[in-house]
Amino acid sequence: xxxxxxxxxxxxxxxxxxxxxxxxxxxxxxxxxxxxxxxxxxxxxxxxxxxxxxxxxxxxxxxxxxxxxxxxxxxxxxxxxxxxxxxxxxxxxxxxxxxxxxxxxxxxxxxxxxxxxxxxxxxxxxxxxxxxxxxxxxxxxxxxxxxxxxxxxxxxxxxxxxxxxxxxxxxxxxxxxxxxxxxxxxxxxxxxxxxxxxxxxxxxxxxxxxxxxxxxxxxxxxxxxxxxxxxxxxxxxxxxxxxxxxxxxxxxxxxxxxxxxxxxxxxxxxxxxxxxxxxxxxxxxxxxxxxxxxx
Numbered sequence: 001x002x003x004x005x006x007x008x009x010x011x012x013x014x015x016x017x018x019x020x021x022x023x024x025x026x027x028x029x030x031x032x033x034x035x036x037x038x039x040x041x042x043x044x045x046x047x048x049x050x051x052x053x054x055x056x057x058x059x060x061x062x063x064x065x066x067x068x069x070x071x072x073x074x075x076x077x078x079x080x081x082x083x084x085x086x087x088x089x090x091x092x093x094x095x096x097x098x099x100x101x102x103x104x105x106x107x108x109x110x111x112x113x114x115x116x117x118x119x120x121x122x123x124x125x126x127x128x129x130x131x132x133x134x135x136x137x138x139x140x141x142x143x144x145x146x147x148x149x150x151x152x153x154x155x156x157x158x159x160x161x162x163x164x165x166x167x168x169x170x171x172x173x174x175x176x177x178x179x180x181x182x183x184x185x186x187x188x189x190x191x192x193x194x195x196x197x198x199x200x201x202x203x204x205x206x207x208x209x210x211x212x213x214x215x216x217x218x219x220x221x222x223x224x225x226x227x228x229x230x231x232x233x234x235x236x237x238x239x240x241x242x243x244x245x246x247x248x249x250x251x252x253x254x255x256x257x258x259x260x261x262x263x264x265x266x267x268x269x270x271x272x273x274x275x276x277x278x279x280x281x282x283x284x285x286x287x288x289x290x291x292x293x294x295x
Contacts (some may be wrong), residue, residue, distance in 0.1 A: 001042060002094075004067040005057035007034040007279065033274040038067060041270040042281065045244070048268055049236035053290065055102075061093045066070065066279045069094065070288040071126040071178075075103075077135070077291045078124055079110030080160065084127045085118040087147045107292035113159055118152050125152040129178035129285060134185050137212050138162045141205075143169035143179045143197070165208055167201035171224055179282050182224050185214070186233025187241055188264035193219040193229055217260050226252035227282035233265055234289060241265040246272045246282045 007030065016245035045052050057066040065071075065088075072095050074082045081100065086092045095116065103109065115125060125131070130148035132141045140162045142148050150166060157164045167177040176182055176196060183192040191208045194202045209216050219228050243265040250269035251260075261267055269283075276282050 001038070001052060002055045002066050002069045003038055003042075004031070004034055004056050004063075005059045006062040006064055007031050007067055007275070030274060030278055034067065036280070037272045038286070038292070040056045041272060041286065044268060044270050045234075046252075048242060048266075049100070049238060049240070050234060050242070051237055053095055053103075055099055058096065063090065063094050065091050065279060065281075066094050067275060068129070068285040070180075070285060073099075073127045073288055074127050074288045075107075075288070075292045076160070077293070079293060080106045080113060081109045081111070081292070082113040082127070082156070082160075084130075085116045085124045085152065086126060087124045093115070103290075107290070107294055109292060111165040113156075115152060115156065116150070123149040123152055125149055125156060126178065128288070129180050129281075131156075132179045132183050132185055133141050133162070134212060135291070136187075139165055139208065141165045141179055141183060141185075141208075142165055143176050143182070145175040145177050148179070149179050161260070165205070167205060168198040169196045170198075171196045171221065178281075180230055181227065181282075182219070182229040184229060184231045184233065184243075184284065185209070186243060186265055188214055189217060189233075189243075189261055190214045191219060191229060191231060191261070192256075193221060195221045195223045196224060215260055215263070217257050219257070223249075223252045227276055228252045230282035230284040232287055232289065234287070242268050244268045244270075244283050244287070246270065246276060248273060248276060249282065261282065 042052050068185050072084055124147050126147045140154055140157055153164050226248050227246050228249040231243055233243050235241055243261050247269045
């Protein structure tokens, strides 16, 4: 998780992120609120027994979205570390080689895959925002958008040994910019909003998720607007599964949805309203889960 130095409204990403809203407060007030929300989430996770690696954002250059690291880097069980091409020029500065170097001292990185050269061609794939990964069955779910290019997705899948599952999805009159705002995958359970998916792919998407021995929780479109799709399954140091989400997302779930999730994972939620409203991303976007083997 990256503790922000300059969280704020990014006009470059707002072009195709319908979840962002123009701030009504001043920059310093927004930053202070975001830092408070970030620190609270870290504390909640640590108290639940999750090992959290907090990296301080660098003050220069200014990076308003540094709090969302899962878009520029991903970590994998076989020791692979991948860096990604980003749509917004401001966000490309979030890729910091010193972070990679520091991680290599603690974890085994046996392969480095760098895809950022695709930016010069105007093509993008924004990590585990663009892709929701079924790491057990090696399926990469992706709704295609300006930020999720199918050719890069296919190249990534070939390198990583995954099968792509692509579809179109729209919310609030726009293509959904990141797949992880409308679906999530855990052990034994998955969450998806089918109403936002193109009709011809809805049944196939549901069947793909259900066939992997997971109970499928179906969200409504309004719950996507409350970031209910932007949840993440993680494990504590003693192996318990948690489903982490924002308070907004948690409160939007109905009793049946909550009960289904809690058959497989303890729900943990935290208030990140400022981060959601101004940044257009929620709890899942704030966490780049680390599967690298320890040194």
